Amino acid sequence: MAAYPSKPTVRTAAPQTLFDKIWDSRLVTPETTDAPGLLYVDLHLIHEVTSPQAFAAIEARGLSVRRPDKTFATMDHSTPTTPRARGAAPTYASNAQRQQVERLEENCRRHGVRLAGWDSPDRGIVHVIGPELGLTQPGMTIVCGDSHTSTHGAFGALAFGIGTTEVSHVLATQCLLQRKPKTMRIHVDGRLPTGVAAKDLILAIIAEIGAGGAAGHVIEYAGPAIEALSMEERMTVCNMSIEAGARAGLIAPDVKTFAWMVGRDHMPKGAAFEAAKQSWSRLKSDPGAVFDKEARINASSLSPMITWGASPDMGMPVDARAPRPQSPDAAKALQYMGFQPDETLMGEPVQTVFIGSCTNSRLSDLRQAAQIMAGRHVKPGVRMLVVPGSERIKKAAEAEGLDAVFKTAGAEWREPGCSMCIGMNGDIGRRGDLVVSTSNRNFAGRQGPGVRTVLASPATAAASAVAGAIADPRKLMEMCGAA
């Protein structure tokens, strides 16, 4: 266990933010004007894309992995998601993907790093399996060569993405050179209306503050609407913090967090868990703690959101009209998407629907999509991919028959992985396709050259698959009595 320090945090006179508490507890050496501080890393997650050059770098210097016990690897980006019989060899898109995955297997073997590989029932998207296996714990510092590492902040861990050179630093020293980031609190009042998901909330927040709105800051999400979210929903919110430019996103752990974590494989058990809970309970911002920046948003007035452009901050309610561009950038984005100013996007024909990614591939996401799909069919001509976030999620979804719902509806039920979110494994759209996607980035070409991505919640994506066009999920929800 690498839990929050058993000693109480030093009580200082000034009230501290949650971020300050974790930061201070993990500083090996403080920063000075001349040099950054040295921050200790409690959990280092690695995958095949951003680690090969890091292993090569430490080996070139004759170094080894300092703490294999604090390092955990999985393979998710380059791995095929096409259905595969148990024990059968995976069919890679090309040799490049195969070599990348095999390199990870070799590196992990050589350095004694645990790997959730092809044969493991634990394999999955790195930000899905961390929490699922109980590796992710409150108060930890967690890094990964992957910008969506912010996901783990949902558990009150300070989690952020790093580059490959930094991956080599952590492999060799378990530490990172860091300047202390600034803090931002986003206070969310009210409560999400029925039919409006956590994905809609985070898309609304990013639309409000902008793609660089939280640059240099660690966001703490707080307020009644955040407290009301489930752990899966909190992960969706924290996941997309980077889309607002934030270093990380955090939510203070509470009884819901502890209830979700108890009993998971890598969690302390019994009395040790109870003791850890005591220390984790202190992980919250003190009353009167000062943040460098504050923003407020009311959840009660939100609608399902979609994006109209090629940046995650170009979002709007599903029933709104595309904006009149106020900048050359917005005009270029609208043109790329093939949308007209003032046009209603509902009813816009969709060719592909993707449900998956570290943002929205958890059991609750699949359930929401399945609820819409049950008894309905994917519009002929539309391709729908449903990609669970992990082997465990896949198994759980199959146990409750969700796979059958999707398959009966005409969707493809896939093996776990990042799939069409990043399209590295061959799962991409065709040029010109309009894709409604539950992933996190709608950058031009992200899902394949010339592919146009609309970000949305699992319910909106499922409703769009049924309609064969961008659709408001609330109408279908009313019909199935979910509202």
Place this chain on the structure above:
Amino acid sequence: MQPEPLITIRSRTACLPEPNIDTDQIIPARYLTVTDRGGLGETCFRDWRFDKAGEPTGHALNSLDARSHAILVAGDNFGCGSSREHAPWALLDFGFRAIVTSTAADIFKSNAAKNGLLVAEIDAQSHQALLSSPGEVVEIDLEASVVKSNGVEAGFQLDPFVRTCLMQGVDPLGYILQQSEAIQSFEARAST
């Protein structure tokens, strides 16, 4: 890998005024299946520079040599999105040695610094002036932390540590390794 020391950079500029240029534009994800870091220049801004048939587009980046236009002046929030260090690797291999912008994304900035790619964040007015005159000769002086051209003189803030690393070609891993004792005693404290 030890980056080359940087003292001053003097070169013509290439200009990409778009804000929020994400790392998927700098290097599309389909080129991330590599296991080394060399030779990524041809993938740099690949989908801006080549059409669906693989033919060069009319993009300005196709009509200049980045080795003689080694300073890229780019729009706000440059390098947002993915943490891929392949982005600075591709930019450097393409020929760029410095990025001048108003703001750059955090992870990109950190990755760039570790590879000897200078990121200078300057004030909005000077930034606009440079963006409006592509091809101009610009000099970036690290010692003085100033970006100079005919008509523009803009200071920029650089983390003193990053500056030292850039100017002396220091690899920060060596610096961390020197602190092994502090790391050991931290681990001893944390495990009690």
